[in-house]
Amino acid sequence: MDNACRIDQLRLAMVREDVDLFFTQCRPNVQYLTGFPGGGGGLLVTDEEAFLLLDGRFTAQAAESVPGFPVLDARKPTLDSVADFAARRGLRSLGIEADRMVQAHVQRLRDLCTGCEIRPLTGLVEGIRVVKDAAEIEALEGACAVAAEALAAVRPAFQPGRTEKEVEDLLEAAIRAAGGERSAFLTSVLAGERSAQPHGRPSDRRLRPGDVLLLDFGARVDGYLSDLTRVFLLPGADEEWKRLYAIVLEAQTRAIEAVAPGRPLADVDRAARETIADAGLGESFFHAVGHGVGRELHEAPGVRAGASEEMEPGMVFTVEPGVYLPGRGGIRIEGMVLVEETGCRVLSSRLPRGLDDALLDTFSGSKSGRDVLPCMDVQKRLSGV
Numbered sequence: 451m452d453n454a455c456r457i458d459q460l461r462l463a464m465v466r467e468d469v470d471l472f473f474t475q476c477r478p479n480v481q482y483l484t485g486f487p488g489g490g491g492g493l494l495v496t497d498e499e500a501f502l503l504l505d506g507r508f509t510a511q512a513a514e515s516v517p518g519f520p521v522l523d524a525r526k527p528t529l530d531s532v533a534d535f536a537a538r539r540g541l542r543s544l545g546i547e548a549d550r551m552v553q554a555h556v557q558r559l560r561d562l563c564t565g566c567e568i569r570p571l572t573g574l575v576e577g578i579r580v581v582k583d584a585a586e587i588e589a590l591e592g593a594c595a596v597a598a599e600a601l602a603a604v605r606p607a608f609q610p611g612r613t614e615k616e617v618e619d620l621l622e623a624a625i626r627a628a629g630g631e632r633s634a635f636l637t638s639v640l641a642g643e644r645s646a647q648p649h650g651r652p653s654d655r656r657l658r659p660g661d662v663l664l665l666d667f668g669a670r671v672d673g674y675l676s677d678l679t680r681v682f683l684l685p686g687a688d689e690e691w692k693r694l695y696a697i698v699l700e701a702q703t704r705a706i707e708a709v710a711p712g713r714p715l716a717d718v719d720r721a722a723r724e725t726i727a728d729a730g731l732g733e734s735f736f737h738a739v740g741h742g743v744g745r746e747l748h749e750a751p752g753v754r755a756g757a758s759e760e761m762e763p764g765m766v767f768t769v770e771p772g773v774y775l776p777g778r779g780g781i782r783i784e785g786m787v788l789v790e791e792t793g794c795r796v797l798s799s800r801l802p803r804g805l806d807d808a809l810l811d812t813f814s815g816s817k818s819g820r821d822v823l824p825c826m827d828v829q830k831r832l833s834g835v
């Protein structure tokens with residue numbers, strides 16, 4: 451689907467919402483609709499036209515990246531330009547993205563647009579973005595493949611003595627080395643008891659024998675993100691961690707089996723949650739099982755209990771059940787799936803997820819804990835890993 455088709459789809463939504471002008475400043479939405487990767491004032495869409503609102507800082511960039519796309523010179527403050535445009539065209543209703551604008555700007559638009567009603571709308575562009583086209587799926591698959599390659603490259607470095615931050619540096623360098631534009635988000639590396647923090651940040655804690663090591667990471671490829679979590683068990687890990695790993699793996703497998711067009715998204719959450727609850731760990735799984743991912747790390751659809759929206763071919767979301775034992779550690783396994791006409795495709799299938807793959811049973815380096823990588827030397831070391 452090219453950008454013109456996307457804007458036409460937006461126009462259908464504008465008719466449905468009865469607005470004759472739509473304004474978005476949300477960068478992922480502007481980029482999705484136009485292909486323009488830069489910043490600037492935003493995008494105005496009418497029933498027949500569309501304009502990027504740009505000042506001199508962005509016009510050359512637009513001429514290069516989206517040649518021929520109409521540009522409105524926005525030397526005035528952006529909201530003044532929007533109001534002027536509506537007044538000049540005699541437009542009567544302006545749709546804005548209620549959940550993407552600060553309230554002060556919404557009020558400012560109301561003050562400026564005297565002859566034009568402001569209609570705060572939610573999810574117009576996101577509702578189009580929720581179904582990915584072939585090019586988007588290819589980029590998402592590429593982002594998963596880069597993450598898989600990066601993980602394989604740094605796996606030998608998961609050794610006692612290494613700090614969480616050092617593993618983070620290695621993984622991020624490996625993502626770029628594997629062809630990612632950059633990491634999709636702040637890489638999370640959590641060892642031992644710290645892995646019980648679902649959104650923890652890497653620290654100077656060193657990996658120790660018996661640790662759980664949790665990595666939540668992803669790559670950005672062609673503007674699209676992967677979001678993946680893997681857990682490794684360092685030698686000496688309690689049998690209990692292997693049991694918990696197997697439970698979470700089973701929960702993820704059951705959840706993936708529930709992915710099919712026409713079924714409610716809540717079924718995916720329920721499949722994982724029931725598996726974990728049946729093992730007596732219901733209280734230890736306290737977040738939604740997944741979320742849409744694309745240009746943004748968290749986008750539609752939400753995959754949670756009570757989500758009655760039906761799965762549609764082209765939707766891409768994470769499946770990431772987890773169990774967390776405060777003060778002891780946590781296990782989460784996160785992959786990405788695509789809803790297809792006939793069922794489901796696991797986009798992250800190149801990342802192994804079996805229990806055997808999670809067991810780090812050989813050390814390629816020193817066991818003393820003294821052989822710590824200097825982070826300055828990440829790239830050089832990686833090429834030898």
Ligand code: ZN
Pocket residue numbers: 666667677678679784
């Ligand atoms: Zn994640």
Ligand code: ZN
Pocket residue numbers: 677741768770784
């Ligand atoms: Zn996620």
